[in-house]
Amino acid sequence: MELLYKNIIKNELLQLEETLISSISSDIDLATEVTGYVVDSGGKRIRPVICILVAKMLNYKGSQLIKLASSIELLHTATLIHDDVVDQSATRRGKESIHSKWDNAHSVLVGDFVYSKAFQLMASLDNQEIIRILADSTNRISEGEVLQLSLKKKEVLSKKNYFEIIDRKTAELFKAxxxxxxxxxxxxxxxxxxxxxxxxxxxxNFQIKDDLLDYFGDEELTGKKIGKDFEEGKFTLPLIIALPLMSEEDRSMTLETLFTENKCDFDNIINLIKDTGAVGKVEEICNKFSETCFKELENFPESDYKTGLIDIVENINSRVT
Amino acid sequence: MELLYKNIIKNELLQLEETLISSISSDIDLATEVTGYVVDSGGKRIRPVICILVAKMLNYKGSQLIKLASSIELLHTATLIHDDVVDQSATRRGKESIHSKWDNAHSVLVGDFVYSKAFQLMASLDNQEIIRILADSTNRISEGEVLQLSLKKKEVLSKKNYFEIIDRKTAELFKAxxxxxxxxxxxxxxxxxxxxxxxxxxxxNFQIKDDLLDYFGDEELTGKKIGKDFEEGKFTLPLIIALPLMSEEDRSMTLETLFTENKCDFDNIINLIKDTGAVGKVEEICNKFSETCFKELENFPESDYKTGLIDIVENINSRVT
Structure with a gap:
């Protein structure tokens, strides 16, 4: 079934896809080929959707919107391509990742190519304020990546650091x-x-749900392997909340497995987390974030576009992919 | 001995170093640490030097120059960091490369961090035309990287493709x-x-001399291992010119060694190239490029800054590092 918010901006989303395809074309065939492979694999386009719905809700009638939304999706795509080198993920959006299908060199250089295309699109907007916002966001995102790297596998990640990382790595581009x-x-x-x-x-909310799905999602629906975060030694909210609620023995076993990359019985880890009641606590946090979303939207007059934004919040609340 | 051109803009170069150091600072310690490691390792700063000398020669008196020059040096630094992942080079500027000292993940993410800092500096210039030029350059450079990757080790690189690659990978940022x-x-x-x-x-000229030094330079002066390009299977001008001038037997042996990553007697390869007279032919090409440089500078009135630019051309002509 078509999602409501996608229906509201159907034409804009078609234009977005066209702009994405045309803006990544290059006279260097390999660049077009590899970038096309990633851009074609779809993805939710949630960032450009937010961008389009917000501008429309505010009655923007100009011609720059699709270019802006496309540049944001390309920025996001570039970070995904580079992330895959860092995580050595074999798949992305249900398809082989670039570094699996080609190699690390392709990921690094094609990622840079996609960044440069995003940068060209932004420059073409001729809007200094927007360029400044996006430059600052790009910087905060990359700092978030480095922060995550610096904390990886060293010790138990604090809730504070977890929120700092997802604020930078995910919420920052939603905000931008x-x-x-x-x-x-x-x-x-x-x-x-x-x-x-x-x-x-x-x-x-989107990122915390993502991290929850990594433990409790349906592989067939998400297209992602369950337990990937744990396998990569990443602390995410379900684990961070569950750990202090476990018995000392369970906690030691869980941490040892996480830190040492031992093969593990992941079903057992899932059950340990479930038994602590951590899932309910994570969902409470998510609910608070969605309440803020609904509350802030009350400051805007009713419109189809506002309905679209409400629909996105509801979709994230009940997301299974 | 201090180089003449460095003396002419001594104050500006001090300001450049200060701006580079201050602009890479981050509240994420690891980002500051790794970036500082690279920026501190020096390098020739040839791109910012050109930028400063040109603006001064044209009587620019404003306050944006050092920011612009720094953003260009950071762009260059980011490409070097990512290049090292692609080439898996163990050293850079005579020091361990980031991916050797840390790992690939650090190189990719810190490279992205440096790009974002360059982007922030550019955005702070509030000059749409300059942002457009740098966005287009960033794109041409990254396309050059992908082009080089797509042609690597496939077949003998044509002179045309070699010039296309160095035009994009090196000359583009000199131009910008x-x-x-x-x-x-x-x-x-x-x-x-x-x-x-x-x-x-x-x-x-700068890049061709660099490629010549890779075969015939003095390791102690350059801080780079001789024969690195050949070892990595890269075709550069000395080899491209020498190959058709070799006997069929020598050519087959040379190509086989290059393509198969066999351990090779590099002294023998150097002698084979020397015997063809390729070095003289490469130098002829370099001389044509420097003649163009001198000729174009005639269109500008005499000044210390113009003398500085002439000095750069002469230094590149006789470069040993």
Missing amino acids: SAITAATLASCDQDKLISLTNFSVSLGM | SAITAATLASCDQDKLISLTNFSVSLGM
Whole structure:
């Protein structure tokens, strides 16, 4: 079934796909081929969707929106390509990752190519404020990546550091999607603050749900292998909340498995986490973030586009992919 | 001995180093640490030097120059960090490379961090035209990297493809250094064309000399291992010119060694190349590029800064590092 929010901006989403395809074309065949492979694998396009819905909700009528939304999706795509080298993930969006199908060199250089295309699209907007926002976001995102790397496998990740990492790695680009759209639509300061709160909360919720699905999702629906985060030694919220609630023996075993890359009985780990009641606690946190989203949207008049944004929040709440 | 051109812009070069250090600082310690390690290792700073000398020669008196020059050096630094992952080079500027000292993940993510810092500096210039030039350059450079990757070890590289690659990978950022400086100084169209020809020729000359030093340089002076390009299966101009001049037997042996990563007697390869007279032919090409540089500079009135640019051309002509 078509998602409601996708229906509301059907034409814009078609234009988005066209712009993505045309903007990654290059006279260097390999660049077009590898980038096309990634861009074609779909993905939710959630960041450009937010960008388009926000600008439309604010009555933006100009011609820059699709270019802006495409540049944000390309930025996101570039980070995914480079992430896969870091995590050595074999798959991405249900397909072989670039470094599996080609090699690390292809991932690094094609990732850089996609960044440069995002950068060209941004430059073509001729809007200094938007360029500044996106430059700052790109920086915060890359700092988030380095922070995550510096904390990886060293010790138990604190809840504070976890939230800092997902704020930078995920919520930051959700925020940039909303506030660049608002900047394009010359939105006032109060509404800008509402949209900042809305988009950061949405991004946090999206990422925490993602991390929950990594433990409890359905592989067939998500297209991702269950337990990947744990296998890679990543601490995410379900584990961070469950650990102090486990018996000392279970906690030691869990941490040892995580740190030493031992083969593990992942079903057992899942059961240990479930038994602590951590899932309910994670969901409570998610609910708080979605309440903020709904509350902030109350500051905007009713419109189809606002309905679309509400639909996104609800979809993230019940997300299974 | 201090180089003449470095003396002419001594203060600006001090400011450049300060700006580089301050602009890479981050509240994520690991990002500052790894980036500082690379930025501290020096390097020739040839791109910012060109940028500064050109702007000064054109009487630019504003406050944006050091920021622009720093952003260009950071762009260059980011490409070097990522290049090292691609080539798996153990050293860079006489020190261990990032991926040797840390690992690939650090190289990819810290490279992205440096790009983002370059991008922030550019955005702070508030000059749309300069952002457009640098976005286009970043794109041409990354396409050059992908082109080189697509042609690597497949077949003998043609002279045409070699020139295309070095034009994109090296000359492009030399060009951007000169023409963004000229844009800052509101230079007229004729002079812009002269500066484009000058900087592209300078970049080509610089890279060809670099490729020559890879075969015939002094390891102690260059801080680079002789024969690295050959070992990595890279075709550069000395080899491309020598191959058709070799006996069929020597050519087959040379190509087989290059393609199969066999251990080779590199002294023998060097002698084979020398015997063809290729070195003289490469130097002829270099001389043509420097003649263009000198000729284009005639279009500018005499000044210390112009003398500095002439000094750079002469230094590249006689470069041993």
